[in-house]
Amino acid sequence: MLDIRFVRENPDVVDAACKSRQNAHWDREKFFKLDGERREAIVEVEGLQAERNTVSKQIGQLMREGKAQEAEAAKKQVAANKERIAELDRKRDTVEEELKALVAAIPNIPDESVPYGADDSENPEVRRWGVPTEFDFEPKAHWDLGADLGVIDFDRGVKLAGTRFYLLSGLGARMERALINFMIDCHNEAGFKEFWPPVITNHDSLFGTGQLPKFEDDLYHVQPDLYLIPTAEVQLTNIHRDEILDGTKLPLFYTAFTPCFREEAGSAGRDTRGIIRVHEFDKVEMVKFARPEDSMNQLESMVAEAEKILQLLKLPYHVVILCTGDLGFSAAKCYDIEVWLPSYNNYKEISSCSNCKDFQARRANIRFKDSAGKSTQLVHTLNGSGLAVGRTMAAILENYQNADGSVTIPEALVPYMGGVEAIRPEA
Template sequence: MLDMKFVREMPDEIDAAMAARQTSWDRARFFELDGRRRALICRVEELQATRNAESKKIGALMRQGQREQAEAAKDAVRAIGDEAAVLNDELGAIDDELERFMARLPNIPAATTPVGSDESDNVECRRWSTPPAFAFDPRPHWELGVDLGILDFDRGSKLSGARFTVLAGAGAALDRALQSFFLNTHIAHGFTEFIPPVIVNREIMYGTGQLPKFEEDAYHVGDDQFLIPTAEVALTNLHAGEVLDGASLPLRYTAGTPCFREEAGSAGRDTRGIIRQHEFTKVEMVKFARPEESDDELESMTAEAELLLQQLELPYRVISLCTGDLGFSARQTYDIEVWLPSYNAYKEISSCSNCGDFQARRASIRYRDPERFKGTRFVHTLNGSGLPTGRTMAAIMENYQNEDGSITVPEVLRPYMGGLERIEQPAAGGAGA
């Protein structure tokens, strides 16, 4: 959430930020609400002061035997109280509307975020390795996986509907190996691992910016609770409402969890295979940093995700998202795109974002550093995929496929898979070896 004082004092900057994001805001309505709110606060404070003064007179008038004047003063106090109650009700309604208004304003892009209209204006920063050159016609992972008996789309659909998949045999082992490899790497680099709940309350989804804007993409369960779309939601809100010790920053957290997304706005996109599923496993990175350190922490988080792909020897490129393609809560984002032969293109596999104090303001996460400043300030929060196992599995299957339909297991994963070097056709009646 943006600082209301900043919005009030710098509306031209808000105009420019919203224009860069290819959206708009109702500037006139904001100032109408904000002006009425401040006028109401002043009037209520005046009434309270008058009420206090009149209340003090009542006792003195009674002691002086001026009962008639005392009763008149009581009537005046009651009238003031009635007026104040009406105004406080109006103030509460305006506060609620202002909160809803502010909750729908996206973050202001960082100065380093490229200005552009849509994904076509994103800026490529770098590439690593080159796509493989096959001596045969490569096949898509959805065909390879079915033939190898490690992806079962029919049974996934039978159990849960479209965009659900059953992983079997070596497919299940590969998913588990990836998660362990990702987590072990992050932990070795100073991240603390968590296993948070996958069901969270409404205010937790609000804290990271999933609500109210993206409610249609979320799975609603129970009594106004939600299945998490990413572990970012739970990890960031671990410190909701808290004041952190500045000496402890930056904090680096990681978690591997199931993730759930309705994908309401993605009809027809990536419907084949395991690129865009309603349920998938992802290892997430989250950081809490001082404002002056958050840009560096974004760079190191992106490098952490890149390191995973480098160790897997998967070709990728890094893209700096432009203002028109930036996520709601982010001020700067790098997307990492892995090469997928079935698309003959790079596809997003990780997104690393610096949200500034946007999420911290919504979730009320502050820090204290008495050697630098008095009081408290909002931390900066960052998040990044490190990585989703499904998309990584698809990339491995397609880039490591062999002409006979088998898949070579990347060397770095073999210790996690009992030394298995190749996923081959299953024996009769079995699942992928």
């Protein structure tokens, strides 16, 4: 969420930022109308309070002078002022709620280092690692490999839950668990503290990270104020909602594995085959809390941490920086890591790492203070996938497949698979 004072003083900057995001907009006219009403109410209340205080002091003097009639008139004036102040306070509260809702719908301001662009086709490549896999046989897509190997069952997933759900079995289930443990162990070694949060969250948490109110249609509702989490970012970030952190202990590094749930309301017709875009998926998430002056450095190191997983698994990938038109609602700057998938003959997103600066912290009221300092500052929050587990499995199946239909297990993952070195077709 942007600072209301910033919006008031820099409306042209907000206009330009929304324009650069292509589809974003804000109601500038309504903002200044509401802001004017709010400020007028405050000024009138301050005047009435001053008048009330002056008249209240006069009442005692009038009583001592025997001017009972004038004292009674003064009392009525004080009572009228009190009633008018209460009326104005109610009006101000209503206006402030409307103003907050309006500002809460404005996306974050892109960092000046973010390239201008219309959509994901204009995301510049930053670097690439490895060489796209080539085969001397006709490779299969992971949805065919998974079925042939007996590790992914799409039909029974649909039977159990519906479209865009799937069932893992045997070594498929074991690989999912192995990948989760492998990723978490890597992040632990890098200094990330592990959490095991609930997968149900509330409105305040989703508002804090920016999913609500804008993306409500993509969320699974459990009860009117409870939802299934779309990502562990929501829970990890909100651990410190309404808290003041010790600035001397920043940055904080958190990680967690959770199932994630998304309606994918806006993705009709996209990636309908396989396990790339589904309603329930596993993900290992990274979240950081950093000082403002250090947050961009922490973004680069977060990207490197996600890349490390792919390098250890020896999966080819590239990194792109999201242009203004593809930037997420809460992000000021974002990198996507895209893994090579032979079935697409292209790279597909497997991690998205964002610096939200103070956007989420303002919504969630997360501040920090140094021991010697008297004032508090908003912390900067960062989040990134480390990695999306299902997409990692799909990449392994496709890139490590062999001519005989088997799939070799990446060397780094073998210890987590109990020594299993390959998945072979079931007899």
